[in-house]
Amino acid sequence: MKLNVIRENNLNDSNQNIKQRTEAVLSAIKSLPSIPKAVFEVIKLLNDPKTSTGQLAEVMSKDHGLTAKVLAIANSPLYGIKRKVSSIEFAILVLGFQEIKNIIMALSFVETMKAIPAHYFDPMEFWLHSLVVGTGAKGISQHLGFDFGSEAFVAGLFHDVGVLVIYNYFNPEFKQIIETASSENMSIFEAEKKIMGLSHQEIGKYLAEKWNLPLQLCDAIFYHHNPNECSENKYFVSVIHLVDYMTQRLGIAEFFWDKEILPDNSILETLNFPSEEALDNFIVGYDEMFKVTAESLKI
Secondary structure (H helix, E strand, O other): OHHHHHHHHHHHHHHHHHHHHHHHHHHOOOOOOOOOHHHHHHHHHHOOOOOOHHHHHHHHHOOHHHHHHHHHHHHOHHHOOOOOOOOHHHHHHHHOHHHHHHHHHHHHHHHHOOOOOEOOEOHHHHHHHHHHHHHHHHHHHHHOOOOOOHHHHHHHHHOOHHHHHHHHHOHHHHHHHHHHHHHOOOOHHHHHHHHHOOOHHHHHHHHHHHOOOOHHHHHHHHHOOOHHHOOOOHHHHHHHHHHHHHHHHHOOOOOHHHOOOOOOOHHHHHOOOOOHHHHHHHHHOOHHHHHHHHHHOOO
């Protein structure tokens, strides 16, 4: 009995040391790469109350990649805009300055968090999943009667940012997590804790707080697998959790890190679903919309 206690204490000490080392490396990440010049100019204009739609559209149009991404997001079926958005001027009119700003700020972070492809990680798969969850969170929250606006898009886009942090800043550990989960027949989440001492949710929240993101975004990142534990922003987090799960349930824009994800049944009451069957019928009803959205966002 004493030997077991000693082993358990040693294991706890080891896990604590791993966690401390991980936090030390995270705290050493002083800043992310600077955002692209065109994006910086757009954000500067958006912060100026005198800026006209024409001025903003002119600057945005100079960056064809940015324009294409904004239009693709606005036109994705899941985002919830009923009319075709054919120009950046119309996108600004329909969405408004604040929503355009949120989208561009989110996309600028995507630019700073680029990753080099490897045989065990496909950045395109990661960002497609993130974009689909983001656009889905925006549109589906409206369907469910919530007015979260573009904050739902931003939260969906960044819900798994902790995984990208592990990949970019702890690459050897990233490989170990995948190998450990496979060889020891454990979940990715268990392997994260064993190797890193922290989950990708905890790591994502750490960075989100460092970026001074709003509390509801931090909560969405931290609780997106267990919304039942969130109190202050439970409805918001539950929508992110639902859409994240929907990608796995439908097999569309899914991400391998979430392959064992299960729905948190607390969302049934939170989001007003009378039964698990009603929830599943709701999800299946979005199948075609998810397919079209995933295809449109491969940009």
